[in-house]
Amino acid sequence: MRTKLLAAVVAAVTLSGCAVGGESADAGAAYPSKALSILAPGSPGGGWDTRARGLVNALSACKVADVDATVTNVPGAGGTIGLAQFAKHKGDPYQLMVMDSVTMLGGIVSNKSPVDLSELTPVAGLSRGPSAIVVPAKSPYKDLKSLLDAMEAKPRSVKWTGGSLGGPGQMTVAGLAKQRGVAAKEINFVPTAGGGESMNLLLSGAATAGIDTVAELRSQIEAGELRALSVDSEQRVPGLDAPTMKELGLGEEAVSTLAGVLAPAGLSKEQQQDVIALLDKVRKTSCWKKDLERNNWTEDWKPGEEFGKVLAEQRTQVTAILGELGLGK
Known part of the structure; x- marks a missing residue:
């Protein structure tokens, strides 16, 4: 059985950043020096959308960065429609995507996506939610x-x-x-x-x-x-x-899924570390901690290659389970 591909629905909301200071007065590094684009590969109001807008709120309201941040929704096919669009932004650290491991891996396997998460740059695992x-x-x-x-x-x-x-x-x-x-x-x-x-x-x-x-x-x-x-x-x-x-x-x-952030392929190690450092500041803000509490999320910080390792392990698990369902590749 194949899921019906839905037409991409793009809903962008831009929130302006505030002057650097407050909880992150040291956020004066070169990155980010221009607007960030955060892709939520699901519908407005859903879990990925909520997480993306939580990140944007922390960046702005808790003064992590003096840049604009835009959330774009591209739902459909377990996140793989948005994934295919996101993969085109090779080498761009200003393009980020929120996701959760099992949902997106399931979409990749069941929809036979030409793009796999192993091709992207792992930034960080952030949280798990019941x-x-x-x-x-x-x-x-x-x-x-x-x-x-x-x-x-x-x-x-x-x-x-x-x-x-x-x-x-x-x-x-x-x-x-x-x-x-x-x-x-x-x-x-x-x-x-x-x-x-x-x-x-x-x-x-x-x-x-x-x-x-x-x-x-x-x-x-x-x-x-x-x-x-x-x-x-x-x-x-x-x-x-x-x-x-x-x-x-x-x-x-129960199948536990880890929510996190990915960047496109082609980032240098320095660029990857810049994005990880930004998210590390975000997760320590009171804004993000309130989102964790509000959504019953539990922090599970896994930066960089730690996140990549989880994705690789769960890729094997998901493929096996979906094979039993007749949905595996």
């Missing part, structure tokens, strides 16, 4: 066990949604199915281009269950429109009455 398994408030399923019982009895009767084809949501569901003896290819999973589309499927009753980041689901859970059955984090998420998958004996089925 996901939740949810059902509509009127659903008869009150806990994860009853939902998985139904899937085990009649796999196609449970319609899942949550993210792109081959993304971490589908991979987690595949792991849960395998644990119950259900073949991955029997899963009824409806891929979407973003959180808004998944939410519509859930709230309309067109989907039985969904899996997405807590940041995207929290408002509907708190409003009583969705019921959280479990979260994939190590600890329970404050404010959510839901056990962890680990508590339920399902911790190994």
Whole structure:
């Protein structure tokens, strides 16, 4: 099954930087000396978009750099439409892209993308965020066990949604199915281009269950429109009455994804270090720390080649899982 390529939708928002000072008074280096362009290869309002705009806010509001920063959204095909455009900016350290490892790797494998993350310059892994398994408030399923019982009895009767084809949501569901003896290819999973589309499927009753980041689901859970059955984090998420998958004996089925930033291919070591140093300043600001707290993100700083190593390891993991789903290369 191939995900439908969506037309690129570009929505740019430019935020002007402030005078250098405040929390980063030492940010007087040559880089950045002109405007930065940050690509979010997903829809406005989604996780990648939220992270990109958080970076822009920290650069400006916490006075990390006296330059403009622009966020551009290019959604579709698990991020690979935006990835293909981004790859054209070889050697340009002023072009950056936010992403998360498993989602984009899943998009690359399932869509047979001609561009691979190994071709780009790893800047840094920044954070991990918990996901939740949810059902509509009127659903008869009150806990994860009853939902998985139904899937085990009649796999196609449970319609899942949550993210792109081959993304971490589908991979987690595949792991849960395998644990119950259900073949991955029997899963009824409806891929979407973003959180808004998944939410519509859930709230309309067109989907039985969904899996997405807590940041995207929290408002509907708190409003009583969705019921959280479990979260994939190590600890329970404050404010959510839901056990962890680990508590339920399902911790190994969760697929953890690392969110971070990439630069185009062709950067020198010095240019790579300049971008890493900029993000290091950003992550230490109160602006970014507030975003971490607001979105239930946990910092996981992995600069440069450490991030590249994670991407290479997860490339192997993702390829194997998607092979079981019939989506591998």
